[in-house]
Amino acid sequence: xxxxxxxxxxxxxxxxxxxxxxxxxxxxxxxxxxxxxxxxxxxxxxxxxxxxxxxxxxxxxxxxxxxxxxxxxxxxxxxxxxxxxxxxxxxxxxxxxxxxxxxxxxxxxxxxxxxxxxxxxxxxxxxxxxxxxxxxxxxxxxxxxxxxxxxxxxxxxxxxxxxxxxxxxxxxxxxxxxxxxxxxxxxxxxxxxxxxxxxxxxxxxxxxxxxxxxxxxxxxxxxxxxxxxxxxxxxxxxxxxxxxxxxxxxxxxxxxxxxxxxxxxxxxxxxxxxxxxxxxxxxxxxxxxxxxxxxxxxxxxxxxxxxxxxxxxxxxxxxxxxxxxxxxxxxxxxxxxxxxxxxxxxxxxxxxxxxxxxxxxxxxxxxxxxxxxxxxxxxxxxxxxxxxxxxxxxxxxxxxxxxxxxxxxxxxxx
Numbered sequence: 001x002x003x004x005x006x007x008x009x010x011x012x013x014x015x016x017x018x019x020x021x022x023x024x025x026x027x028x029x030x031x032x033x034x035x036x037x038x039x040x041x042x043x044x045x046x047x048x049x050x051x052x053x054x055x056x057x058x059x060x061x062x063x064x065x066x067x068x069x070x071x072x073x074x075x076x077x078x079x080x081x082x083x084x085x086x087x088x089x090x091x092x093x094x095x096x097x098x099x100x101x102x103x104x105x106x107x108x109x110x111x112x113x114x115x116x117x118x119x120x121x122x123x124x125x126x127x128x129x130x131x132x133x134x135x136x137x138x139x140x141x142x143x144x145x146x147x148x149x150x151x152x153x154x155x156x157x158x159x160x161x162x163x164x165x166x167x168x169x170x171x172x173x174x175x176x177x178x179x180x181x182x183x184x185x186x187x188x189x190x191x192x193x194x195x196x197x198x199x200x201x202x203x204x205x206x207x208x209x210x211x212x213x214x215x216x217x218x219x220x221x222x223x224x225x226x227x228x229x230x231x232x233x234x235x236x237x238x239x240x241x242x243x244x245x246x247x248x249x250x251x252x253x254x255x256x257x258x259x260x261x262x263x264x265x266x267x268x269x270x271x272x273x274x275x276x277x278x279x280x281x282x283x284x285x286x287x288x289x290x291x292x293x294x295x296x297x298x299x300x301x302x303x304x305x306x307x308x309x310x311x312x313x314x315x316x317x318x319x320x321x322x323x324x325x326x327x328x329x330x331x332x333x334x335x336x337x338x339x340x341x342x343x344x345x346x347x348x349x350x351x352x353x354x355x356x357x358x359x360x361x362x363x364x365x366x367x368x369x370x371x372x373x374x375x376x377x378x379x380x381x382x383x384x385x386x387x388x389x390x391x392x393x394x395x396x397x398x399x400x401x402x403x404x405x406x407x408x409x410x411x412x413x414x
Contacts, residue, residue: 015137019146021187022130025093026154028184029126032100032119032177034158034267036065037242038260039170046170047109055246057109059365062242064113066359068120073355074210076125080347081208084193085133088347090185092125097181104174127154128351131331135338136194136346140406143335144287148278151331155274158267162260196343196410205412207344210352212413219341219413221400223349226337228397229291230357231364231390232298233327238361239368240305240383241266241320247305248316250379255313265317266324273328281405287336288403290329295394297326302387306380330354339404342413364390 036043040061044054072092080088099119106112131147138146165173200207213223240247241262248257273294281290301323308319338350364386371382 015134015146015192017187017191018130018133018137019149021089021184021191022134023150023153024184024187025089025126025130026150027157027160028093028177028181029096029123029157030154030267031157031161031180032096033065033123034237034263035100035161035165035173035177036061036116037237038161038165038263039173040242040259041245042165043112043170044109047107047112049109055243058242059369061109061113061116062238063362063365065116065120066238066361068117068122069124069355070359070362072121072124073128073352073359074348075121077128077348077351078208078210080125080129080132080351081345084197085129085136085347086188086191086193088125088129088351089133090188092122092129093181093184094122096122096126097178098122099178100174100181101178104171104178124355125351127334127354129347131334132338132347132350133194135335136196136343136409140408143339144278144282144332144405147331147335148275148282151274151278151328152271154331155267155270155328159264159271162264165260199410200343200412205344208348209345210348212345213349222340222402223353225397225401226333226340226349226353227356227360228393229295229333229336229401230330230354230394231360232295232302232387232394233330233333234357234361235364235387235390236298236302236305236323236327237266238358239365239386240302240323243379244316244320247379247383248313251306251308251316252310253313253316254310257313257316261317262320265320269321269324269326270328270330273325274331275328277329277332281332285405286403287332287339287405288398288401291333291336291398292395294326294329294332295391295398298323299391301326302391306384306387336401336404339407339409340402342411343409344412346409 040058049057076088076092096119099115099122103115134146135143164176214220244262245257245259277290277294281287305319334354337353341349368382368386371385375381
């Protein structure tokens with residue numbers, strides 16, 4: 001571990017422009033990422049699919065999107081350390097914007113899958129690059145406030161996606177997301193690269209070595225723990241909320257559940273949860289304690305979601321909102337990941353970790369489908385087993401993770 005000092009760090013002004021771009025970029029990121037969950041059934045119905053075929057095809061397309069996130073996370077993360085955070089921030093925005101516009105033009109499942117793959121690949125880079133840039137620019141004691149703003153503004157994108165999908169055709173919803181992303185490219189003017197990143201360019205430092213995360217035992221442990229902490233969140237979003245119409249029927253909900261409304265309620269709760277978790281971490285001066293609190297709430301909300309039957313539609317949506325609130329530690333957990341590693345590999349970690357968590361929906365959904373067959377078609381039993389597994393792994397990983405509040409980020413990995 002080597003330290004690098006930059007003479008202007010103490011005098012650095014608060015990076016308002018970087019926070020603004022990262023926040024709006026995450027807004028569009030979440031809008032586009034969750035849009036498919038919202039318009040999954042209407043879009044597949046328009047392409048001629050219905051019933052069980054629409055459900056299985058929807059899971060397939062979700063896995064394709066997540067495969068794009070997984071591969072894109074590695075690509076953009078390494079690029080962020082080798083070529084800079086800003087290049088990744090705007091390059092990823094450009095790619096997923098164009099891909100989502102193309103998604104609005106598809107006429108077949110194959111075309112749908114291709115552009116969900118490309119969109120997922122592009123979506124993989126924005127959040128990690130934005131958070132890395134902001135935490136490196138912010139004073140150590142105030143990093144939590146910046147990431148809280150990113151979370152609060154960004155997660156609202158899912159709520160906006162719901163209302164756009166509700167009042168406009170699914171193709172128009174895709175065009176809207178792509179257009180919003182392209183508009184962000186104009187904000188690049190006047191944005192500066194991280195001073196911590198530029199300070200290591202002059203030294204003989206190896207940057208963006210993804211495989212170095214696996215060659216050192218302690219480094220590998222930290223990396224895996226960062227990933228596992230986020231599993232329950234995306235188990236809930238990728239399975240419970242995405243398949244909320246099917247779970248609503250299985251649980252005897254008194255009325256049809258709309259996936260878009262469930263996503264909007266979930267992320268409406270997440271806005272409040274992410275803001276509260278960020279502020280609470282500043283007040284308690286601890287990331288780990290706050291994530292432990294919210295993981296416990298997540299366990300309670302998943303249990304309630306899978307056990308309460310014969311609810312009204314509004315009560316079911318309230319449960320979705322409760323899950324969203326309890327799982328509102330997404331950006332806080334990402335801040336922990338960014339603070340665990342040195343500047344020469346920080347972008348690689350901060351970009352790959354959330355996308356490996358998102359990509360974990362693939363094995364989780366495959367396990368879910370396998371268990372569903374084992375339990376004679378029971379979504380609830382399969383969901384309970386997968387949910388319990390993700391929670392146990394997350395609590396174990398959090399216990400093994402060190403506190404990083406106000407830690408000095410001005411160093412590199414050997």
